[in-house]
Amino acid sequence: MDELIIAGQAFTSRLFIGTGKFGDTGIMERALLASGSQLVTVALRRVDAGHQPDNLMAHLRHPLFRLLPNTSGVRNAREAVYAAELAREALETNWLKLEIHPDPRYLLPDPVETLAATEALAAKGFIVLPYIHADPVLCKRLESAGAAAVMPLGAPIGSNKGLCTKDFLEIIIEQSNVPVVVDAGIGAPSHAAAAMEMGADAVLVNTAIAVAGNPVAMAEAFAAAVAAGRKAYLAGLPASSNSAHASSPVLAFLDDADDFNTHQ
Amino acid sequence: MPTFETIFRQYEWDDVKGKIYSKTTADVEVALRKSRRGTEDFMALISPAAAPFLERMAALSGQLTRQRFGKTIQLYAPVYLSNECQNICTYCGFSLNNPLRRKTLTGAEMLHEIEAVKNMGFGHVLLVTGEAWQTVGMDYFSRALPIFKQHFPQISIEVQPMEEEDYRALTPLGLHSVLVYQETYHEGDYKKHHPKGRKSNFAWRLETPDRLGRAGVHKIGLGVLIGLEDWRTDSFFTALHLDYLQRTYWQTRYSISFPRLRPFSGGLPPKSIMNDRELLQLICAYRLLSPDVELSLSTRESPRFRDHLVPLGVTTMSAGSRTNPGGYAVEPDSLEQFEISDERSPAAVAEMIRRQGYSPVWKDWDDFGH
Numbered sequence: 001m002d003e004l005i006i007a008g009q010a011f012t013s014r015l016f017i018g019t020g021k022f023g024d025t026g027i028m029e030r031a032l033l034a035s036g037s038q039l040v041t042v043a044l045r046r047v048d049a050g051h052q053p054d055n056l057m058a059h060l061r062h063p064l065f066r067l068l069p070n071t072s073g074v075r076n077a078r079e080a081v082y083a084a085e086l087a088r089e090a091l092e093t094n095w096l097k098l099e100i101h102p103d104p105r106y107l108l109p110d111p112v113e114t115l116a117a118t119e120a121l122a123a124k125g126f127i128v129l130p131y132i133h134a135d136p137v138l139c140k141r142l143e144s145a146g147a148a149a150v151m152p153l154g155a156p157i158g159s160n161k162g163l164c165t166k167d168f169l170e171i172i173i174e175q176s177n178v179p180v181v182v183d184a185g186i187g188a189p190s191h192a193a194a195a196m197e198m199g200a201d202a203v204l205v206n207t208a209i210a211v212a213g214n215p216v217a218m219a220e221a222f223a224a225a226v227a228a229g230r231k232a233y234l235a236g237l238p239a240s241s242n243s244a245h246a247s248s249p250v251l252a253f254l255d256d257a258d259d260f261n262t263h264q
Numbered sequence: 265m266p267t268f269e270t271i272f273r274q275y276e277w278d279d280v281k282g283k284i285y286s287k288t289t290a291d292v293e294v295a296l297r298k299s300r301r302g303t304e305d306f307m308a309l310i311s312p313a314a315a316p317f318l319e320r321m322a323a324l325s326g327q328l329t330r331q332r333f334g335k336t337i338q339l340y341a342p343v344y345l346s347n348e349c350q351n352i353c354t355y356c357g358f359s360l361n362n363p364l365r366r367k368t369l370t371g372a373e374m375l376h377e378i379e380a381v382k383n384m385g386f387g388h389v390l391l392v393t394g395e396a397w398q399t400v401g402m403d404y405f406s407r408a409l410p411i412f413k414q415h416f417p418q419i420s421i422e423v424q425p426m427e428e429e430d431y432r433a434l435t436p437l438g439l440h441s442v443l444v445y446q447e448t449y450h451e452g453d454y455k456k457h458h459p460k461g462r463k464s465n466f467a468w469r470l471e472t473p474d475r476l477g478r479a480g481v482h483k484i485g486l487g488v489l490i491g492l493e494d495w496r497t498d499s500f501f502t503a504l505h506l507d508y509l510q511r512t513y514w515q516t517r518y519s520i521s522f523p524r525l526r527p528f529s530g531g532l533p534p535k536s537i538m539n540d541r542e543l544l545q546l547i548c549a550y551r552l553l554s555p556d557v558e559l560s561l562s563t564r565e566s567p568r569f570r571d572h573l574v575p576l577g578v579t580t581m582s583a584g585s586r587t588n589p590g591g592y593a594v595e596p597d598s599l600e601q602f603e604i605s606d607e608r609s610p611a612a613v614a615e616m617i618r619r620q621g622y623s624p625v626w627k628d629w630d631d632f633g634h
Contacts, residue, residue, distance in 0.1 A: 021334020023621045045417075048387060048627040071632070075515060079632040086630065104517040105510065105556045158331055211330045 007127040007148040013038045015226045018206025029059040035219035040065045044087045045073040070097035077117035098130040107157045122146025134165035139172045153184035158207045160187025173199045189225030196229025267474040281497040287311035306503045309549035310496045325548035325577035328555045337617045338580045338625045340388040341381050344589040349394025351461030357601045358394045364599045367589045378415045380592035384610040387627030388418040395424035413438030418629035425472040431479035441483030444472045448492040449501035477513030491525030491534030519558035526602040551577040563604040574620045583613035
């Protein structure tokens with residue numbers, strides 16, 4: 001059985017889904033169920049203790065989903081630690097997607113604060129999955145700091161641009177001892193399949209499903225793409241090339257009878 | 265310390281206006297083709313030359329907004345705390361020279377209003393006052409914010425411009441965002457419309473977003489009062505201000521509002537009229553300039569217009585608004601600052617949003633700083 005293990009927890013689905021941006025919480029729930037996802041993120045700032053009919057949580061409390069609260073909205077490590085503690089209390093989980101983006105325009109993660117917060121939170125017993133740039137050195141530092149997985153971005157969040165950081169993701173995947181979840185920028189099932197073929201352990205998708213014409217069908221498409229990409233990776237993809245190869249054009253001279261040893 | 269005024273002074277109103285009105289179809293097409301647009305493109309998009317492109321602008325604006333904000337509309341309620349004011353503003357119902365009974369809510373009265381607003385479902389309130397430093401100054405705000413903070417995760421204010429250290433002091437008490445509209449960037453007209461009171465100081469108001477940025481307030485709301493001057497020129501200066509602020513205070517969020525002058529008792533008629541088509545053009549132009557700026561539409565606008573705008577670029581709406589202090593519970597019948605047009609309940613507005621496949625968001629913030 002091909003399972004993904006994060007912090008001792010096994011997942012059979014390698015598609016993680018974000019719950020922002022959906023126009024209808026009922027459709028969101030159906031899309032999540034259709035995707036087979038077992039890990040769904042929820043922004044703590046959107047969690048409401050009140051009882052609105054639109055209450056997100058009513059649609060997320062489900063035995064199939066592990067909830068992964070995110071700290072979207074915090075600007076530094078201190079605020080992240082505070083938010084993590086609120087999240088642990090509100091959602092009764094010590095799992096956390098650590099997001100520290102002081103820049104509200106492109107929501108790019110702050111590497112310095114993210115590293116500091118990962119250290120602090122791991123020490124407090126949190127299962128920390130930090131959202132970060134596709135920076136291989138930073139990923140190793142986060143691993144040492146106690147991250148349970150790393151979540152490097154493929155492209156700016158919400159941009160649907162795909163794997164713009166491909167070369168760096170490959171290095172991260174090659175070097176990592178913790179699961180690598182490609183997060184942000186995945187805009188089409190083909191992007192998700194490419195990330196999985198590359199050897200990513202999982203992908204996280206939100207915008208591409210939430211704002212699709214039919215989010216439920218799109219969630220199914222992503223699930224199929226992730227499964228196909230994973231299967232291809234396990235099957236061993238042949239390397240690609242832009243030109244045809246003769247069988248051994250460079251070394252053909254070695255076959256010549258005119259060998260050193262024939263010259264006596 | 266560098267402020268926006270340095271940039272602002274490099275522009276002449278009449279030059280800018282001339283440039284906007286001489287933009288051509290070709291300029292609009294260039295602006296529409298780009299994936300990132302600047303203030304020069306914005307000029308083309310708000311120009312009369314862009315009017316025939318409105319359908320395309322609206323489609324692009326809607327798509328950019330869904331990509332950035334999803335299919336959501338954030339809801340908030342304005343809560344008027346006071347109508348006391350020492351300014352004369354020629355267009356405002358609460359102007360010093362208007363004879364009306366002045367009212368400032370006490371702590372106990374705030375609790376009545378809070379209960380009413382909370383029961384409607386809101387998690388975000390905008391506290392509004394006039395400018396009356398003796399009774400509604402830092403002491404008052406320092407008392408009011410913690411009272412509201414206990415009930416609402418997100419608090420914005422629209423009050424008189426204050427000092428940087430005042431904003432710094434109010435932030436830990438729960439202040440999230442500050443709206444401060446320049447009213448008009450036409451300095452001469454600004455002076456005509458604000459002849460008396462601290463508000464008559466154009467430069468002090470112009471510099472307020474810089475003080476907010478330096479103080480680290482989470483979000484700054486900008487805008488002009490549409491109708492005081494040529495809306496296109498005023499909106500260009502708003503966009504210029506936004507552009508400067510985004511570069512300078514890069515950790516701050518921004519929102520834009522586009523209040524159109526509404527009739528009130530004793531007011532002057534608007535000098536420049538903007539029709540619905542033009543307001544939609546402006547909203548789309550802001551979205552094409554800045555995919556991430558929040559765009560807010562109040563109950564000044566008609567239900568029909570608001571309904572149609574949901575999928576076209578706005579991100580934030582007020583609902584069920586009362587524009588008089590105590591309007592929700594304490595004194596519902598006192599004089600309002602201006603007449604609202606969309607009188608539907610918040611539940612009805614939320615239902616309208618849902619019917620369009622969008623999700624009304626009542627809470628989108630938690631104060632993680634404290």
